[in-house]
Amino acid sequence: MKKHVWDNRARYLGLLLALPYCALAQAQTQPAAAPSATDQTTQKSKPSKGVTNLKAVTVTAERRDKPLQTSPVAATVLSGDDLSKMGVNVVDQLQFASPSATVNNFGQGIDFDIRGIGKAENNTQTTTGVITYRDGVATFPGYFTEEPYYDIASVQILRGPQGTFGGQNAIGGAVLVNSNDPVINGGYHGYAQAQVGNYGDVGLQAAINLPISNTLAARIAVDSDNRDSFWNIKGPYTGSNARQRDRSIRLGLLWQPIENLSVLFKTDYDHLDMGAYPADPVNSPNNPFDITANADLMALDRFMRSVLKIDYKFANGVDLRAISGYQHGNTSYRTDLDGTDLGDETFRDSVNETIYSQEINLISPDSGWFTWILGAYWQRDTYDFLPGQYLIGLPAGNPATEYTLQGTNPKTNEAAFGQVTFQLADPLKLDIGGRFSKSTTSNDVSVVQYGLPLLDQQSASYTNFSGKVSLDYTLNDRNFLYAFVATGFRPGGLNVPVGLGIPAPFKAEKVINQEIGWKAQWLGGHLRTQVDAYHNNYENFQVTIGYPDNPTFGIEMNTPNLTKIYGFESSAQLVFGNWSLNGNLGWMHSELGLFYATDPRIIAEASCNPMTGPASASCFNLAGHEQTYAPNLTYNISLERVFNIGNDSITPRLSYAHISPQWATLFENELLGDRLQSRNLLGAQIDWSHGDFLTTLYGSNLTNQRYIAAINSNLRFAGAPRQFGVRVTKYF
Known part of the structure; x- marks a missing residue:
């Protein structure tokens, strides 16, 4: 079900696909993630002199x-302590802590891309290309994105296709988020945290480990954050002014009745009320935080997740692992579609999403010259568009000027995968992995398009084999080299009919990634570095353009020729005495193959063949254009120094992140707002550690840069302004 709207004022009939959830990137507004149980001990202790x-x-x-330093993967791994230091507590902030990542956040949906590959079309049919796993379960693929990071053990950002283990939604990469587990016989331990900041920000967070018996333990964690609005909204609108009211809770239970069996259950509930995601037209000359609106505004996500993980180790050392997941949520959104108080365009929806998933692994022991992993995966993801809740009104209240949609969109994914590893010689290792996937999608919806009733009952299926062949060479205990070829796949989907019959589905995307890397340690273990270079052949990028034969309407199609993306990445971590430094750098070049297309935002009637054109005032040759959301340069750096004062310590910390300009569409039309300018964010913290207390003064976007965090539906969404405050944490 398409959630994307082009220039409605230019031509109402261009509304073929439905508007996406629009929202604001909330940069560094919630309480920072608390350290894991291991990190808590470090936090409480006086830093080493x-x-x-x-x-x-x-x-x-x-x-x-x-170990990351001897794994053939480009990755950034952040502990709970790292997240706290960097002020990372929601997904969009990961782009400021990892190279080659961009997150263009409009709240209830995001464009998350790694190395220029991820998601550019915002609808339920176009799945994400960078999947987030929470405690081993693949989460909602594209929506419910503002789930906070609290009581986190680690976050792993994997760059490049993860076709063997990540599956169909990891064509660009994957993010693995793991919360802290209960600890059996770990006693009562945890933390309580309070935060106050500008914009009336008040945050509370806590977690506690509960020892129940010698075989059973529980952990409870909660998070709450209230914040006033960043925006000054004028106009006769109704509803919220984008103040934040978030509540989250997690319960974990760990049962280990015998040594070789463990059962871990976790369940989360989130009530994320952002109030609204205000936005105005892309080329508005005003301050992006001063806007007008005359439509109802709303932005509310409510969802839960339950995960059951069972590990059983057989006598021969083989590990049987089963991970079951159930997720259910409702996202409700209302906005002013023209972004001003001058028009009468409005949008609203309320959509339920339910996911069942099951994964089973058999994992051999780690020792020996030959090791292996076998696995199977199944998932069913169903969208339910509630009656009377999905509406585009131009204006609302008249069937002739409304677009409504209701029905269901179920999708399934079945896969079998495995990997074998051969230790060819003491320093030389060969990994071979593969995954066979079958995906299906179906529409069973009814549409009323400005008085014209349409039924959409169609389905499509996609199969694929993806994999990875890697050769690793351990030069010595300080240097590790690797080279591999990996492939990834993202399924295609269905277009919604627009009165011209049932349109053809769009095809699956595929990528072939070639990569080499070098990981090293220097200065007696005080400096760690990672360097990699990659080249991607990216096939069938999914993009919305004007119908080739009738560009009055829009349709999602595939680029007909390869896109080439290549680049270089490096990162370094240094700890020497009481000094610590962390840095990441990514350089990328992208280039489309031959492709003619009509921009669906521009009125046009002449046909435009994707392969032959011809080029005209409305048929553009996009060959050589950059991939969307693929900035040429990203880098970030953080520096800290620990000062020991008696039994206390004071640690000042500075961080800086740069993301160069990027294009939001393949058409690269600056007059239509396609250019997202660079982001340059400066942050700082000062920690005071005193006994079991940690007090932190923090600030983000200290230069108060006004930048646009996302462009969607001809609207611009501002990134968060300067924020600062104080946070006090008590460990026990």
């Missing part, structure tokens, strides 16, 4: 805990 080495970092990209 001597030389300190870097902590070991592990990654679970291939279903095993493996």
Whole structure:
């Protein structure tokens, strides 16, 4: 069900596909994530006055805990302590802590891209290309995105296609978010945190480990945040002014009746009320926080997730792992579609989404010259567009000027996957992995398009085999080299009819990634570096253009020729004495193949063949254009220094992140607002550690840069302004 609207004032008949959820990127507004149980001990202790080495970092990209420095994957791994230091507490802030990542956030939906591959069309049919896993379960693919990071153990950002283990939604990469587990015989421990800041921000957060018996433990974590609006909204609108009221709770239970069996259950509930996601036209000359509106405004996400993970280790060392997931949520959104008080265009929807998933793994012991993993996966994801809730009104109240939609969109995914590893020689290892996937999607919806009733009952299926072949060479205990070829796949989907019959589905995307990397340690273990170079052949990018034969309407199609994307990344972590430094750099080049297309935002009637054109005033040759959301340069750096004062410590910390300009569409039309300018964010913290208390003064976007966080439906969504405050945490 398409959720994208083009220039309604130019031509109402261009409303073929439905408007996406629009929202604001909330940068650094909720309480920072609390340290994990391990990190809490570090936080409570006085920092060492001597030389300190870097902590070991592990990654679970291939279903095993493996050291990041000897894993053939480009990844950024952040502990709960790292998230707190960097002020990362929602997904869009990850772009300021990892290279080559961009998150263009309009709240209840995001465009998350890694190395220029992810998601550019915002609808339920176009699945995400960068999937987020929460405690081992793939989450809602594109919506319910503002789930906060609280009581987190680690976040792993995996760059490049994860076709073997991440599956169909990981063509650009994957994000693995793991919350803290209960600890059996771990006693009562946890933390309580309070935060106050500008814009009336008040946040509370807490977690506690509960030892129930020698075989059973529980952990409860809660998060709450209230914040006033960033915006000054004028006009005869009704509803919220975009104040924030978020509530989240998580319960975890760990049962280990015998040594070789563990059962972990977690359930979360989130009530995320952002009030609204205000926006105005893309080229408005005013301050983006001063807008007008005359339509009802609303933005509310309510959802829950339950995860059951069972691990059983057989006598021969083989591990049987089963992960079951159930997720259900409702997203409700209302907005002023023209972004001003001058028009009468409005949009509203209320959509339920329910996901059932099951994964089963068999994992061999880690030792020996030959190891293996086998797995199977099943998922059913159903969207339910509630009657009378999905409406575009131009204006509302008259069937002749309304577009309504109701019905269901079920999707399924079935897969079998595996990997084998051969230790060819002491320093040389070969990994071969693959995944076969079958995906289906169906529409059973009814549309009333400005008085014209339409039925949409269609389906499509897609199959694919993706995989990875990697060769690793351990030069010595300080240098690790790798090279691999990996592929990824994202299924296609269905177009909604617009009175011209049932349009053809769009095809699946595919990518072939070639990569080499070098990971090293220097200065006796005080400096760790990672360097990689990659080249992607990206096929069938899914994009909305004007119908080739009748560009009065829009349709989602695929680019007919390869897009080439290549780049270079590096990162470094340094700990020396009481100094710490962390830096990331990504450089990227992207280039479309031959492709002619009509911009659906521009009135046009002449046909435009995607392969042959011809080029005209409305048929554009896009060959050589950059991929969407693929900035040429991203980098970030953070620096801290610990000062020991008696039994206390004071740690000042500075961070800076840069993301160069990027294009929001392939048409690269600056007059229509396609150019997202650079983001340059400066942040700072000062921590005072005193016994079991940690007091933090924090600030984000200290230069108060006015930047546009996302462009969608000819509207612009402002990034968060300067924020600052104080946070006090008590550990016990």
